[in-house]
Amino acid sequence: MDLSSILRPDAVKVISETSSKKRLFQRLGDAAASAYGLDSETAVEALLERESLGPTGVGNGIALPHARMNGATGVTGVFFKLERALDFDSVDRQPVDLVFALFAPEDAGVEHLKALALISRTMRDSSVCSKLRANGDPTTLHTVLTEGVSPKAA
Structure with a gap:
């Protein structure tokens, strides 16, 4: 998996401004609907439900919201670079500017976990994050993400 x-x-966007975590989730849901045909409202509800279990802001300005949901036919992602960092209740209390959301079918099992591990590994790479923060072109951001870290067994 890569x-x-x-x-x-x-599914890669640069967002100039968003006012709240809930609004960010709505935009993620809209992007998932546009890119993958997922139901936007179902995606937002799934993200909010998962977030209620504990914040997905992992620190260093990075959030990895993820959810299993009805209607998803495969594991898919949406990446946002926020031009203005957003309070996300992250573990380190720092605002978030890099958001990689993951959507998976209810029965995705190990595929969901492998994808989440791959995203986490990629986003922990400081050189990848530096490149993401230094660029504002969605095509370049996609290239940085998809070529950033060599895939390893998850």
Whole structure:
């Protein structure tokens, strides 16, 4: 598994401003609907439900919201670079500017976990994050993400 199999180029966006975590989730749901045909409302509800279990802000300005949901036919991702960092209740209390959301079918099992591990590994790479923060072109961001870290067994 590699990120190019999870993340389509049209699911990578630069967001100039968003006012809240809930609004961010709505935009993620809209992007998932546009790129993958998922139901936006179902995606938002699934993200909010997962977030209620504990924040998915993992620190260093990174959030990895993820959810299993009805209607998803495969594991898919949406990446947002936020031009203005957003309070996300992250573990380190720092605002978030890099958001990689993952959507998976209810019965995805190990595929969901492998994808989440791959995304986490990629986003922990400081050189990848530096490149993401230094670029504002969605095509470049997609390239950085999909070529950033060599896939390893998850």
